[in-house]
Amino acid sequence: MSSNTPKVPESERQLDELKMEVAKELQLDDDIEEKGFANMTSRECGKIGGNMVGKMVSYAENKMTDQKQGSNIID
Numbered sequence: 001m002s003s004n005t006p007k008v009p010e011s012e013r014q015l016d017e018l019k020m021e022v023a024k025e026l027q028l029d030d031d032i033e034e035k036g037f038a039n040m041t042s043r044e045c046g047k048i049g050g051n052m053v054g055k056m057v058s059y060a061e062n063k064m065t066d067q068k069q070g071s072n073i074i075d
Contacts (some may be wrong), residue, residue, distance in 0.1 A: 011054065015052075018052055018056075019048060020032075022048050022051045022052050022055065023048050025051070026047055026048065026051065028040070028044055028047070028048065031044065046056060
């Protein structure tokens with residue numbers, strides 16, 4: 001099994017959307033359309049991947065905070 005295979009197969013479309021969202025923010029979307037991901041540099045792909053991870057971590061942190069605030073647990 002490839003390490004690039006999502007753990008939740010249904011998430012593949014959402015991950016692709018996130019990848020393009022990040023690429024657009026980094027102004028790499030035009031390059032992707034011209035060259036395709038296969039011909040992007042390692043640095044460009046790394047920037048996209050790194051920013052994707054940052055967004056996913058922020059999302060997870062927000063979800064955890066929301067869950068904690070929704071519970072009656074007192075620290």
